Amino acid sequence: MQLLKNMSLALLMGLAATFSYAHGQIKHSKTTTVSIQGSTESCKAMIEKAGTQKKLSRLTWDAATQKAALVYNSHATSKDAVLKRVALAGFDNEGYNAPEETYRTLPATCWYKGAPEAMQPHAAHSETQQNDPSARSAEATAASALEPLYKAYFSINSALVQSDSKTVAQKAGELNGLVKAVKMGALNNDEHEVWMSVMNDLQKQAAALQSAGSIEKQRAAFAPLSGTVYKLIKASKLPYKVYYNHCPMYKGGANWLSNEQGIKNPYYGSKMMTCGSTRETLQ
Structure with a gap:
């Protein structure tokens, strides 16, 4: 219970810092909190890069809570647009799921839903598909x-x-x-x-x-x-x-x-x- 309280407090402090900074940088700013999946702190830079655009949006993600503080220019972009970019970077969130192809390319430290086992069948059958036209057709x-x-x-x-x-x-x-x-x-x-x-x-x-x-x-x-x-x-x-x-x-x-x-x-x-x-x- 105490750990949860500390995590919540840390998130609130992060939100306050982000909102204070971003409000001064982003016009027509609107603030919100969003849920974004990630496994460890090593994912933080990737998630924040995907959700941050100069003068349009700023995203600060917390690994412990899987929550992110988002400040964005409500006249020029939207929460939906930011979450789309985060999903395309490989991270499931409250609005969209990431493409499986992109998830496979994430560093192992960022595999928040386990190792991408779906890659193995593709590798195992690649030679068969090259030599067998019917196999290529079935794959297509x-x-x-x-x-x-x-x-x-x-x-x-x-x-x-x-x-x-x-x-x-x-x-x-x-x-x-x-x-x-x-x-x-x-x-x-x-x-x-x-x-x-x-x-x-x-x-x-x-x-x-x-x-x-x-x-x-x-x-x-x-x-x-x-x-x-x-x-x-x-x-x-x-x-x-x-x-x-x-x-x-x-x-x-x-x-x-x-x-x-x-x-x-x-x-x-x-x-x-x-x-x-x-x-x-x-x-």
Whole structure:
């Protein structure tokens, strides 16, 4: 109990010192305390470097409490932006988890959730993958942890093409669950950075599509969802081609993604099945 009191006192003293200094250096300053995971004092410099920007933010982390004092310019940045940078540096926090790839590169003294055992299977199978094309293909297929999410999106697209409102609602429910289940640490670095910027919008858009009643409302909800999924797919490593298509007629212009070549318009279905064109091919 006494140890906890001493730790709390030390944190409060650190907060006071940080706030006093940073307030004089940062305009429009706002102060808060955030939780950031790290194993030892040796992680301190890495965490603080990631969360500190000249004249924008200052982060002071305490290893004993796993808490950090944050002062930031509320007109130019945000707590969310700081926590994203800390996660990308390899440290889980109250807002975001670090990419597994980045965690593996941390010094052993900073492994706050144990040794990165996930590295071993990659090393063990590297020679097999080089010599066996089917093994490389299997590895590529599993490259993105977002693959189930993409499959659900493509199923929604197909149901809209068929004007099948019931299936759209069912697949939108699956998508909504998959979005909530995504493990940030399993994403590659590029996906991870995009995911942090779109995950809130994606969850709202999936929920909106799930609750949309008629096929017309479903199609209206599908348009912004497609824009968000496009950003993610561009950051993913997929073993197949994805076609980014454009319909000039629907509400002044709308886009969608398909894993099949050729135009099948989800916004009009059989009324104007081939209306549109492919703007970009992603892989």
